Amino acid sequence: MNAKSIEILNGVFAIILLLIYFLTMGYMIITVFNWDPAIGELVFNNNIIWVANVVGGLVAGVIIANLALSKPGETPVSQVTEISKEYGNGY
Numbered sequence: 001m002n003a004k005s006i007e008i009l010n011g012v013f014a015i016i017l018l019l020i021y022f023l024t025m026g027y028m029i030i031t032v033f034n035w036d037p038a039i040g041e042l043v044f045n046n047n048i049i050w051v052a053n054v055v056g057g058l059v060a061g062v063i064i065a066n067l068a069l070s071k072p073g074e075t076p077v078s079q080v081t082e083i084s085k086e087y088g089n090g091y
Contacts, residue, residue, distance in 0.1 A: 014059075017062065021052070024055065
């Protein structure tokens with residue numbers, strides 16, 4: 001696998017993680033908004049809490065790794081710009 005394929009695969013992985021996190025958190029937020037205190041106590045299933053914690057940790061790991069790869073004083077956007085110039089799609 002060449003470097004470009006690995007970067008594309010990493011991007012797809014990050015998008016999938018963010019999508020799962022977005023859907024999980026969205027479900028939890030909608031559940032809270034639709035909850036009526038008269039019904040009783042709001043309790044989430046342990047599985048959804050586990051998914052939110054694990055995927056949230058993975059998303060945070062991806063973000064921290066991206067920040068760690070950028071040079072001091074440089075934003076990750078400039079890192080993406082440099083990568084795109086390497087592949088001939090520069091701005």
